[in-house]
Amino acid sequence: MWGGRFAVGPAKIMEEINASIDFDRKLAAQDIAGSLAHVAMLAQQGVVEAADAEAIARGLNEVKGEIEAGTFTFSRALEDIHMNVESRLAEIVGPAAGRLHTARSRNDQVAVDFRLWVRDTIDALLLQVEGLQRALALRARDCAGMVMPGFTHLQSAQPVTFGHHLLAYVEMLGRDAGRFRDARVRLNECPLGAAALAGTSFPIDRAATATALGFDRPTANSLDSVADRDFALEALAAAAISATHLSRFAEEIVLWTTPQFGFVRLSDAFSTGSSIMPQKRNPDAAELVRGKTGRVVGALIGLLTVMKGLPLAYSKDMQEDKEGVFDALETLSLCLAAMTGMVEDLTPNPERMKAAAGSGYATATDLADWLVRTLKMPFREAHHVTGRIVALASERGAALESLTLADLQSVEKQITAEAFGVLGVERSVESRTSYGGTAPANVRAQAEAWLTRLGG
Ligand code: ARG
Numbered sequence: 001m002w003g004g005r006f007a008v009g010p011a012k013i014m015e016e017i018n019a020s021i022d023f024d025r026k027l028a029a030q031d032i033a034g035s036l037a038h039v040a041m042l043a044q045q046g047v048v049e050a051a052d053a054e055a056i057a058r059g060l061n062e063v064k065g066e067i068e069a070g071t072f073t074f075s076r077a078l079e080d081i082h083m084n085v086e087s088r089l090a091e092i093v094g095p096a097a098g099r100l101h102t103a104r105s106r107n108d109q110v111a112v113d114f115r116l117w118v119r120d121t122i123d124a125l126l127l128q129v130e131g132l133q134r135a136l137a138l139r140a141r142d143c144a145g146m147v148m149p150g151f152t153h154l155q156s157a158q159p160v161t162f163g164h165h166l167l168a169y170v171e172m173l174g175r176d177a178g179r180f181r182d183a184r185v186r187l188n189e190c191p192l193g194a195a196a197l198a199g200t201s202f203p204i205d206r207a208a209t210a211t212a213l214g215f216d217r218p219t220a221n222s223l224d225s226v227a228d229r230d231f232a233l234e235a236l237a238a239a240a241i242s243a244t245h246l247s248r249f250a251e252e253i254v255l256w257t258t259p260q261f262g263f264v265r266l267s268d269a270f271s272t273g274s275s276i277m278p279q280k281r282n283p284d285a286a287e288l289v290r291g292k293t294g295r296v297v298g299a300l301i302g303l304l305t306v307m308k309g310l311p312l313a314y315s316k317d318m319q320e321d322k323e324g325v326f327d328a329l330e331t332l333s334l335c336l337a338a339m340t341g342m343v344e345d346l347t348p349n350p351e352r353m354k355a356a357a358g359s360g361y362a363t364a365t366d367l368a369d370w371l372v373r374t375l376k377m378p379f380r381e382a383h384h385v386t387g388r389i390v391a392l393a394s395e396r397g398a399a400l401e402s403l404t405l406a407d408l409q410s411v412e413k414q415i416t417a418e419a420f421g422v423l424g425v426e427r428s429v430e431s432r433t434s435y436g437g438t439a440p441a442n443v444r445a446q447a448e449a450w451l452t453r454l455g456g
Pocket residue numbers: 020024080106107110314316318319320
């Protein structure tokens with residue numbers, strides 16, 4: 001493809017380090033779509049004769065058929081997907097194939113192919129994110145009143161409901177989807193026609209190819225078009241954040257499925273056994289989601305590092321942009337599917353959750369609030385009084401509600417029997433009616449709102 005100036009072919013090791021076909025063959029469909037749009041535009045503009053353009057288009061569709069059928073032979077000697085396709089095109093249609101690369105370079109070609117791939121993948125990921133949100137919101141609606149401990153520092157803090165906890169992830173995933181959508185908006189400009197870096201002297205119509213490929217408009221600067229990969233970085237950043245959310249949820253599933261917590265159970269379909277310890281039910285899928293997050297975050301750091309020192313415009317370093325992006329976005333897709341599977345599979349254990357919610361003096365704040373409301377005590381003083389009551393209960397190894405009224409009054413004599421009313425965990429969650437709070441009625445309404453928003 002570029003042999004004119006060269007007397008001998010590349011060294012074996014040169015070919016090995018240079019070839020990207022082993023991974024960029026994934027861009028085959030996008031490469032052919034880009035070429036079809038390009039040649040149609042060239043014909044329309046009179047740059048290529050209609051008969052040649054038709055032959056090229058026919059040949060490209062044949063190549064596409066061969067790749068889809070698995071009969072195409074990829075060659076490392078032909079370096080990348082662009083040259084593999086073009087070389088086969090030449091075999092099929094003859095010298096006319098040589099007209100396809102008019103007013104184009106592999107630099108704008110790869111930029112357009114990669115944008116198309118990332119765009120398609122973002123669209124697929126968005127559907128998966130919404131699928132997981134829907135699974136969570138359905139569960140949340142069912143479990144809107146199921147009391148569980150809420151934690152800070154992984155210490156019992158205040159009772160919440162399981163539905164409320166799940167909806168926290170629905171919110172996070174909603175922002176993840178927003179980040180992918182935002183990235184897609186900025187990605188959706190077409191670099192085709194920037195050529196190598198400076199544009200072209202041919203009378204091309206960049207708006208036409210942009211429209212044909214579903215872009216909003218052509219990119220405005222030819223150097224920028226071939227030099228930047230921020231569209232890929234943004235997708236990776238969104239993926240890294242989303243994977244981090246999934247990883248935290250996965251970690252909670254790992255905790256919740258332990259015999260010590262026992263909050264949820266995964267069925268046999270989502271558990272694995274041990275080859276030595278017959279009693280084990282391991283949550284491997286959740287652990288793998290947590291572990292694979294490292295790869296997704298690593299891909300972001302990897303590409304940032306590739307790009308950070310590159311002078312404009314294209315450098316071959318940028319061929320290193322693809323594997324990490326392919327791997328990271330496909331890994332996120334797998335993790336989203338696994339999390340959706342686990343959310344649909346898991347069985348909560350309301351008794352275990354409720355018992356845990358009541359332990360650890362989790363309603364101490366409710367007692368302090370009662371002192372503020374009923375005895376008009378300043379909150380700081382109420383905090384102190386409650387702290388002394390908790391210390392008393394703790395000395396006796398007893399729960400707050402098993403103290404007697406005399407016990408409470410030994411700390412603060414104005415306390416009445418009414419105070420016992422706020423010590424139950426159900427009463428506690430029902431009282432959290434502030435906007436966004438854990439009251440079951442709030443949770444039910446939020447779950448319904450999400451289900452309406454998500455549709456389906
Ligand atoms: N395989 C190359 C890549 O992935 C295509 C662009 C090659 N351009 C060049 N000037 N060598 O980036």
